[in-house]
Amino acid sequence: MVSWTCLLLAEKAEENTDIGSTIEDEDEASDDPNLQVQLNAFRAQWMSELKSSSGASGTTDRLLRAKGLKRTQEIAREEKATELFLRAVQEEQNGAVYEAIKFYRMAMQIVPDIEFKINYSRPPDTDRGGGNYMKDNDVDGEIEDLLAYFEQELTLESSFPKICIPELDMTQTHISALPREILMYIFRWVVSSELDMRALEQLSLVCRGFYICARDPEIWHLACVRVWGRNCTKVVPFKSWREMFLQRPRVRFDGVYISKTSYIRQGEESLDGYYRAWHHVEYYRYLRFFPDGHVIMLTTPEDPLTVVPRLRTWNTRMDSALLGHFRLSQETDNQTKVFAVVCKKKEEKAAEFQRNRFCRRNPPPEAEHSFHVGLHLSSGGRQSFSKLVWIHHSCHITYKQTGETVVTAFELDRMYSPFLFARVKSYTAFSDQPL
Numbered sequence: 001m002v003s004w005t006c007l008l009l010a011e012k013a014e015e016n017t018d019i020g021s022t023i024e025d026e027d028e029a030s031d032d033p034n035l036q037v038q039l040n041a042f043r044a045q046w047m048s049e050l051k052s053s054s055g056a057s058g059t060t061d062r063l064l065r066a067k068g069l070k071r072t073q074e075i076a077r078e079e080k081a082t083e084l085f086l087r088a089v090q091e092e093q094n095g096a097v098y099e100a101i102k103f104y105r106m107a108m109q110i111v112p113d114i115e116f117k118i119n120y121s122r123p124p125d126t127d128r129g130g131g132n133y134m135k136d137n138d139v140d141g142e143i144e145d146l147l148a149y150f151e152q153e154l155t156l157e158s159s160f161p162k163i164c165i166p167e168l169d170m171t172q173t174h175i176s177a178l179p180r181e182i183l184m185y186i187f188r189w190v191v192s193s194e195l196d197m198r199a200l201e202q203l204s205l206v207c208r209g210f211y212i213c214a215r216d217p218e219i220w221h222l223a224c225v226r227v228w229g230r231n232c233t234k235v236v237p238f239k240s241w242r243e244m245f246l247q248r249p250r251v252r253f254d255g256v257y258i259s260k261t262s263y264i265r266q267g268e269e270s271l272d273g274y275y276r277a278w279h280h281v282e283y284y285r286y287l288r289f290f291p292d293g294h295v296i297m298l299t300t301p302e303d304p305l306t307v308v309p310r311l312r313t314w315n316t317r318m319d320s321a322l323l324g325h326f327r328l329s330q331e332t333d334n335q336t337k338v339f340a341v342v343c344k345k346k347e348e349k350a351a352e353f354q355r356n357r358f359c360r361r362n363p364p365p366e367a368e369h370s371f372h373v374g375l376h377l378s379s380g381g382r383q384s385f386s387k388l389v390w391i392h393h394s395c396h397i398t399y400k401q402t403g404e405t406v407v408t409a410f411e412l413d414r415m416y417s418p419f420l421f422a423r424v425k426s427y428t429a430f431s432d433q434p435l
Contacts, residue, residue: 081111082118146211163209180213185434187213188222192431195223195253195291197245199428217241222435226291228328249336249377249385250328254428256308257287257388257419287340287388287419289326290314297322297342297373304422312427321345322371336377338388343370366400375419386421 088103107114163183166174175183190199204214220241224232227250238244251257260282267277284304288296288311296311298321310316314323324342374392377385393416394409 077110078114078117081107081114084110085114085118163213164207176209183213184216184219187216187219188434189431191219191223191435192428193291193433193435194428194431195226195435196428196431197223198254215242219435220245226435246384249330251289251326251338251377251388252385252421252423253289253291255421255423256304256311257289257421258304259285259287259417259419261285261415261417263415285419286311293325293327295324295326295340295342297324297340297371308422308424309426312424319345324370328377337391338373338375338377340373340375341370342373343368368398368400370396370398372396380420383421388419390416390418 084103084107088100088107091097091103092100111117163178163180164176166176178186187200187203190203191197200214200219204211217240223245224241227245228248235241235244238247261284262280262282265279265281267279269276283299283301284307286296286298286300286304286307294314296314296316298307298311298318300307300320310318311321322342323345324340326338326340329337329339372392372394374390375388376391378387378389379385380387390412392409393412394407397406397408398404399406
């Protein structure tokens with residue numbers, strides 16, 4: 001112990017001697033200006049080399065970290081595929097060929113050449129299926145492609161990928177035991193024929209698996225076809241069918257468009273002539289659109305609380321309601337317009353029997369009245385596509401005997417106030433048919 005201490009003290013003394021000699025050499029060099037210039041140049045070059053080497057090392061470290069992350073993901077994939085492949089081998093040995101084929105397919109979807117990379121002597125480690133992947137991919141903030149991220153998580157976390165996993169132990173069958181095809185059919189019932197996409201978005205908040213099912217392109221494509229017809233075959237210029245449904249102008253089906261008009265009308269003079277009454281007139285126009293192209297138009301002084309529940313279905317019993325069809329039109333000026341043709345409900349006439357053969361009648365000529373409506377679709381406030389502005393209103397009278405049609409166009413004045421959308425929860429509370 002003493003010898004090692006003496007040796008360390010001797011080395012320390014030599015270092016002090018070298019430092020002292022270096023200081024004396026620098027004092028002597030300071031007297032020579034040429035040596036001082038050379039020394040400054042050497043120091044500058046030395047500092048620049050240090051900076052460049054540190055920058056290169058930083059880039060190298062980043063590349064190494066990226067390669068390490070990629071390698072870790074590859075290892076996690078191989079471990080997951082190995083676990084599925086070994087389970088398939090076990091199922092095949094037990095005689096369950098169908099289950100074995102299913103696990104073989106799942107393993108080869110993750111790693112196509114897993115058959116040549118697998119080590120049959122090593123048992124599968126179920127705890128290492130996706131833990132490392134989750135730690136290495138802990139992303140703070142928003143994730144750009146959340147759908148792909150969730151799909152990859154579900155693939156790497158469990159040996160048998162399921163849409164969802166029960167949080168608590170259950171004695172009954174959980175919804176996660178259902179095949180994905182049946183779950184998608186249930187989701188189509190959630191959307192229903194009324195295109196309740198709001199309920200689908202709320203359903204996607206349950207878990208990651210429901211989020212994946214709610215983003216299924218087939219559901220959103222069917223919804224777009226119901227709105228814009230069978231000619232809606234291309235998703236461009238939008239990125240997805242969901243983006244098209246949310247951003248492309250369309251009428252809404254989960255509520256009713258209401259227009260309120262009020263004016264003051266002068267009344268008759270009193271009997272004594274001392275005063276004249278003034279009446280405040282107020283009435284409403286209602287427009288209810290349906291995904292199948294039908295529309296109901298109603299003009300009445302009744303309050304919305306009384307009328308709105310009666311417009312839930314197409315087969316309304318209101319005699320004053322006008323029924324018809326509508327279509328969307330995309331103009332060259334990038335404006336969306338709604339055109340509708342409505343008329344009164346046709347009633348079956350009872351057979352009339354002439355009581356007296358000498359009785360002659362002169363009935364008025366039979367005619368059909370239809371109303372043509374043109375509206376401009378726009379957004380008002382926070383809601384999208386919630387405002388309809390009048391651009392055309394006319395009455396067409398067609399006489400059946402002569403086939404002549406008389407058109408009367410109404411002047412659009414201040415009495416034609418715009419329609420504003422009001423969402424009605426009861427319209428989508430029940431599902432009559434799937435999407």
